[in-house]
Amino acid sequence: MSVSSIVMSSHWGREVRHKYITQESKALAVVFPGKNYSAERSLLDYAAKLAREYGCDILLLEYGYQSARAELKRDEIDIIAEECKAAISSLPEYEQLLFISKSMGAVIAGRVAAELNLSQKTSHLYLTPVADSLPLLRQSRGSIIYGGSDPTFTEQHAAGLNGQKNLRVYRIDDANNALEVGSVNESLAVLLVIINFYHEFFRDALTG
Numbered sequence: 454m455s456v457s458s459i460v461m462s463s464h465w466g467r468e469v470r471h472k473y474i475t476q477e478s479k480a481l482a483v484v485f486p487g488k489n490y491s492a493e494r495s496l497l498d499y500a501a502k503l504a505r506e507y508g509c510d511i512l513l514l515e516y517g518y519q520s521a522r523a524e525l526k527r528d529e530i531d532i533i534a535e536e537c538k539a540a541i542s543s544l545p546e547y548e549q550l551l552f553i554s555k556s557m558g559a560v561i562a563g564r565v566a567a568e569l570n571l572s573q574k575t576s577h578l579y580l581t582p583v584a585d586s587l588p589l590l591r592q593s594r595g596s597i598i599y600g601g602s603d604p605t606f607t608e609q610h611a612a613g614l615n616g617q618k619n620l621r622v623y624r625i626d627d628a629n630n631a632l633e634v635g636s637v638n639e640s641l642a643v644l645l646v647i648i649n650f651y652h653e654f655f656r657d658a659l660t661g
Contacts, residue, residue, distance in 0.1 A: 463517025563589025
């Protein structure tokens with residue numbers, strides 16, 4: 454296994470360092486962080502670790518505004534998408550892609566797959582997607598996990614995905630946008646359930 458960094462300049466005047474882990478795989482898992490949820494936090498960290506256990510190469514994206522410790526403006530999402538496309542395009546071509554995204558990252562992951570014409574070989578794991586990502590979700594295949602108490606993606610939004618045969622949708626009762634519930638112990642129990650969903654996603658994506 455080899456670990457390196459892909460260093461690129463960004464719109465925010467700071468270099469970004471995308472962590473790239475290779476183990477001679479034909480499948481690449483790409484992690485798209487949330488607005489305030491980095492790839493090092495638990496939901497994405499465990500997903501990346503599992504991807505490695507399933508034999509994938511890993512790309513952990515960093516956004517330019519995160520590196521610069523700046524606030525993200527709504528109209529700058531286009532810039533993030535372009536910078537993520539550049540990072541992925543700099544890598545060797547893979548036979549299969551798994552895009553793992555959190556919240557706002559769902560919009561970016563969906564756009565990158567569509568704009569780079571990668572949709573046919575990409576499976577998505579969407580964690581607490583935002584409502585703006587709904588049109589992109591409908592064009593995707595994979596799994597969605599959302600919290601029953603998350604105001605950014607509600608039961609009504611999930612209902613808009615009814616009939617999408619290529620998507621599995623999981624609701625975590627009473628969970629917030631971080632897919633956490635009341636106490637620490639309860640949140641850890643929920644995390645185990647979520648990790649079982651991850652296993653299902655990787656098995657389906659890599660053997661389906």
